[in-house]
Amino acid sequence: KNEVEQSPQNLTAQEGEFITINCSYSVGISALHWLQQHPGGGIVSLFMLSSGKKKHGRLIATINIQEKHSSLHITASHPRDSAVYICAVQLISSGSARQLTFGSGTQLTVLP
Amino acid sequence: NAGVTQTPKFQVLKTGQSMTLQCAQDMNHNSMYWYRQDPGMGLRLIYYSASEGTTDKGEVPNGYNVSRLNKREFSLRLESAAPSQTSVYFCASLPRDRVRNEQFFGPGTRLTVL
Numbered sequence: 001k002n003e004v005e006q007s008p009q010n011l012t013a014q015e016g017e018f019i020t021i022n023c024s025y026s027v028g029i030s031a032l033h034w035l036q037q038h039p040g041g042g043i044v045s046l047f048m049l050s051s052g053k054k055k056h057g058r059l060i061a062t063i064n065i066q067e068k069h070s071s072l073h074i075t076a077s078h079p080r081d082s083a084v085y086i087c088a089v090q091l092i093s094s095g096s097a098r099q100l101t102f103g104s105g106t107q108l109t110v111l112p
Numbered sequence: 113n114a115g116v117t118q119t120p121k122f123q124v125l126k127t128g129q130s131m132t133l134q135c136a137q138d139m140n141h142n143s144m145y146w147y148r149q150d151p152g153m154g155l156r157l158i159y160y161s162a163s164e165g166t167t168d169k170g171e172v173p174n175g176y177n178v179s180r181l182n183k184r185e186f187s188l189r190l191e192s193a194a195p196s197q198t199s200v201y202f203c204a205s206l207p208r209d210r211v212r213n214e215q216f217f218g219p220g221t222r223l224t225v226l
Contacts, residue, residue, distance in 0.1 A: 043204075099145060
């Protein structure tokens with residue numbers, strides 16, 4: 001069983017829809033990251049969370065440490081949001097190296 | 113700042129050939145990482161360097177070697193390429209500052225081994 005599970009694997013939405021991508025993990029973590037991989041392949045960090053909720057523009061990320069679960073929400077989705085969204089966790093055991101363990105990603109397509 | 117740069121962007125090798133993937137960062141980051149990305153799987157850590165002068169194995173190190181040449185540069189070497197090493201390779205770096213605890217990724221190298 002993967003330590004980080006994302007759902008759904010693929011998601012197609014109409015422009016304007018509210019989108020939720022879920023991430024569950026099975027290990028002790030010190031932080032959880034959401035990343036975006038553009039169609040051209042580049043990867044950028046969207047959020048880092050250790051508790052609560054963060055918001056940046058139309059993106060909102062939440063984490064529930066007790067339930068080992070995080071969600072990424074996109075409000076008023078737009079075709080330019082089409083990308084792969086990746087959840088990654090930083091294990092407590094990673095120490096000073098702070099390496100990440102990744103989910104397999106969610107391919108989001110937003111249709112005009 | 114150029115951020116994290118990788119060369120080459122694309123490479124085709126024959127089985128048994130060797131090559132080195134180059135990665136450099138100009139952000140004075142302490143830690144650097146090499147990942148591979150395969151279809152349907154998440155990014156997997158090959159090797160990492162928590163600081164200049166140290167390297168450690170990640171999840172999938174077999175068939176690879178690394179060199180942390182200096183603080184800026186972290187190279188990945190395939191001594192005898194195999195078709196199973198066909199993948200997209202990403203380098204990333206991380207600042208020492210734990211407040212800015214976010215990895216910065218290079219653009220990737222798409223490698224095909226025939």
